[in-house]
Every structure is written in structure tokens, then in C-alpha cells.
Amino acid sequence: MPVERVALPPETRVRAGHEPLPPLMAPGTYAVDPTPWRRPWRAWEELSAAETAASGLYAPVYPVPLGPRNHLVLAPGDTRGTRLVPERCESHCLGIAAGEEPNLVCAGCGLGVGSREDDCGLWQTVWYAPGAVVRRPLDVPAPAPPPPDRPPYDGSDEADRGDLRLAAAAGAALARLLAASGGAPLALPAGPVAELFGRELTRLLPAGPPTRRVALAAPDLPEDRADVVLVPADRRTGEPTPPKAPPARPADAPVAVPVTARLWAGLALPAETSPMPLSGRPPAGVLRDDYPLPDRPGRLRGPDRHTLRWTLSRMPEVRQPWLRALYDRI
Numbered sequence: 613m614p615v616e617r618v619a620l621p622p623e624t625r626v627r628a629g630h631e632p633l634p635p636l637m638a639p640g641t642y643a644v645d646p647t648p649w650r651r652p653w654r655a656w657e658e659l660s661a662a663e664t665a666a667s668g669l670y671a672p673v674y675p676v677p678l679g680p681r682n683h684l685v686l687a688p689g690d691t692r693g694t695r696l697v698p699e700r701c702e703s704h705c706l707g708i709a710a711g712e713e714p715n716l717v718c719a720g721c722g723l724g725v726g727s728r729e730d731d732c733g734l735w736q737t738v739w740y741a742p743g744a745v746v747r748r749p750l751d752v753p754a755p756a757p758p759p760p761d762r763p764p765y766d767g768s769d770e771a772d773r774g775d776l777r778l779a780a781a782a783g784a785a786l787a788r789l790l791a792a793s794g795g796a797p798l799a800l801p802a803g804p805v806a807e808l809f810g811r812e813l814t815r816l817l818p819a820g821p822p823t824r825r826v827a828l829a830a831p832d833l834p835e836d837r838a839d840v841v842l843v844p845a846d847r848r849t850g851e852p853t854p855p856k857a858p859p860a861r862p863a864d865a866p867v868a869v870p871v872t873a874r875l876w877a878g879l880a881l882p883a884e885t886s887p888m889p890l891s892g893r894p895p896a897g898v899l900r901d902d903y904p905l906p907d908r909p910g911r912l913r914g915p916d917r918h919t920l921r922w923t924l925s926r927m928p929e930v931r932q933p934w935l936r937a938l939y940d941r942i
Contacts, residue, residue, distance in 0.1 A: 614750045615642045615690055619850030622872065623780030624685070625922050627733045632707055633776070635687040636735035642686045645739070647926070649679040651712060671925040671939050684740035684747075688728060691738050695719045696728060707731035714741060775913040781872040782808055783919030785842065789826070790816060791927055792840045792867040795934040796823040804879045805842065812915055816938055828880045829866075838866050842879065845870035917942060 620643040621636060637643060648667050653675040656664070664670065667678060694716045702711035707730040714724030716738065726740040786809055789798065798813055799822035800806040827838035831853060843852045852868035871879070921942050924930050930939050 613640075613690055613692065614752055615640055615686065616848075617641070618643055618847050619845065620645055620685065621777070621780070622784040622919055622923070623777045623916075624735070626735075626776050626780050626916060626919060628776055630706075630732045632730055632732055633735045635689070636737045637685060637687040637690070639687055639689060642684055642690070645683045645685055646681055648677040648681050649683055649739070649741075650677050650710075652678050654678055665928075668926050670928050671930045671936060673925050680742050682742040683726070684742070684745065686738045686740065688730070688736055688738050691716075691740075693719050694725060695722075703731045705732050707734070709734060710739060714744075716740075776916070777872075778875055778878070779913040779916040780919040781875040782914070783916035784923045785809075785869055785871045785875070786812055786915040787920050787923035787927065788869040789813065789840065790924070790938065791929040791935060792869060793817055793824060795932075795938075796820065798822055798840065799825040801827055808879065809915070816942075827866075828876075829868075830876070830880065833880070840867045840869060842871055842876065843868050844873045844876045847873065 618638075618641045624636060624645070646668060656672040656674060656676055659667075659676060664676065667676060668681075669676060695718075696708075697715050697717055698708070700711050700713045700715040701708040703709040708715065709729050709731045710727035714727055716726045716728050717724050723744070724741070725744040726738060728738050730736040789809060790813075792798075793813075795817065797817050797820055800810055800813070805826065805828065824839035826840045826842065827836040829836060829838070829841035829843050845851065846853055850870060852870040921939065924935070924939050924942075930936055
């Protein structure tokens, strides 16, 4: 089955609840996780700055994994030709979790190729070990992913679990907003952006007059001269979507903070329920009805603090003294 490479979802490290979570990856997609995997483990104090940076870490985490990097991440339904080895699974609560040895082996030769997880509180995921599988281009396009499922926002636990993706996306964006702030208060636009990020930014940044202004931006939105802009992330790379007309002088370009398209749509288009940004806007009072999604919730779940700290630890900017001190407080 063909699969298309996309950016690693920001909710990858989120663990929540006592019920199984849905698949991490959308059908027909895969991602590459650049972070080291499990053992050998080392204490942060035992490693030099060069060694931790080589592992993609710039602030203390405990313990530091130094295993292989670049695992391929897929939904279990997109894998073929493998066999599960139950005795290599680490946990048996409501499902299975990855252990120190691969719990997935090639159905033909028995070679360990990766691990599957679907225990309670974990996303249903397959992690193919780097070097165990070979990626080959195909002459057929990958299937178009379906619209993301989103349970109704009725205040129930089920709705709360379905909002984990938005909370993680907000946590990753908050980390980049903090780095872009320079350690000074930010002026947020009124509405969903202030509702989502205002409380955390007030708690984490010092009091005083704002020195930088935040705005929403996208290729199809009018230009807003702001210091920091929230833009849709490219689904394939996770990087900010480039503007149609770059500024004449690169020095004048604002700091671009990428957010997932689904979160950006909830912030920029509060009257629109699409999970993806539109090309332009519909007429006032007109809503799309070609996807099975409910209306936008009355409030967005706050940023996930675990994702916030995880993202900061992997940003070189966290080595700045003021941001490192903030990291240690979170």
C-alpha cells in the first residue's frame, strides 16, 4: 500500500487517560521521528554539550535516550508482512507497548523490524526501526487522507480525549511563541488567539508593556505588519507555509510560528468548521457542509505542557539564559 510522508504530529509524545487512543498517523501517511529511541540511556550530567546537541537536545531531560534515530511511524493498518511477538511486549494493561526488543518481526524471515503500541493512554502506532525497512518510490499516488475525525464537544471524557491533538499543537506553538518573544510580553490579537495563549504567556513571561505584536497570517490573508505571525504548517514538512510574496528585505520578515492546519483554522476562522484552511473565505454567514465535523467548540483546550517542554528541549534557542530559566520553571 502506498503511503505519503508527512510531518511528525506534535501530539506524538502525549500520553493520556486509561483508554486506548486512536491511531497517531492518518491512513496512507507516515512520518520520520528524528529523536533517538530508547537505550542506551545516559544521565544528562554525563554528557557534553556536543553530545546532547548531537542527540537533538539543548536542555536537560532525564534520562537521555541515545538509541537509533529516524524510526518510521505509521498507523498499524498501513503495515503488511509482519508478525507480532507478544513476549517482547512491555505492557499488558489494555494493550501492548514497545519493549527493549522489537515486538514486530518480518513474517517471512523473522527479523525484528520494529514495534507496535496500542496500550491504554498510547496512540496506536507502528515504529519501524531505521535500516530494517527500505522506502521505495512508487508510480501510483498515495491515497488522499480522509478528513480528521473529531468527536463532539459535549464536555465528556470522549470529547476531551479527541481534543488532545489540538492541545499538543497549541503546546508546540506556545514553545515557539516563547522563543520569539525575546523574554518580553507579547501583544496578542483579541479572540481565539488570546483565549488560547494569553493565560500561559502571562504566567511565563514577565509583566510589562508588550514589545512585539502577534498576528495570524497565511498566503490568502491580507498582510499584517506584525513581529510574530502564526501561520499554517506545511503538512509534509511541518515548516511554516511560505508567503506568496516574500518581503523585499528579509530583515523585515516577521518570525513565523507554524501551527497545524486544524488548529490554525480554529484560530483564524472561528465561524468556519473546516479542519483545513480555505483558499479565501466564504461569504458572511455561509458555512461549508461537505465534511462531517461539528461546529467549533466554545473554547479551545489549553496548551499541553508536556508538549511545550518537550518542544523547548529540542530548540537551540533554549540555551539562552532567560529561556533556559523559564524551561526549568515549567
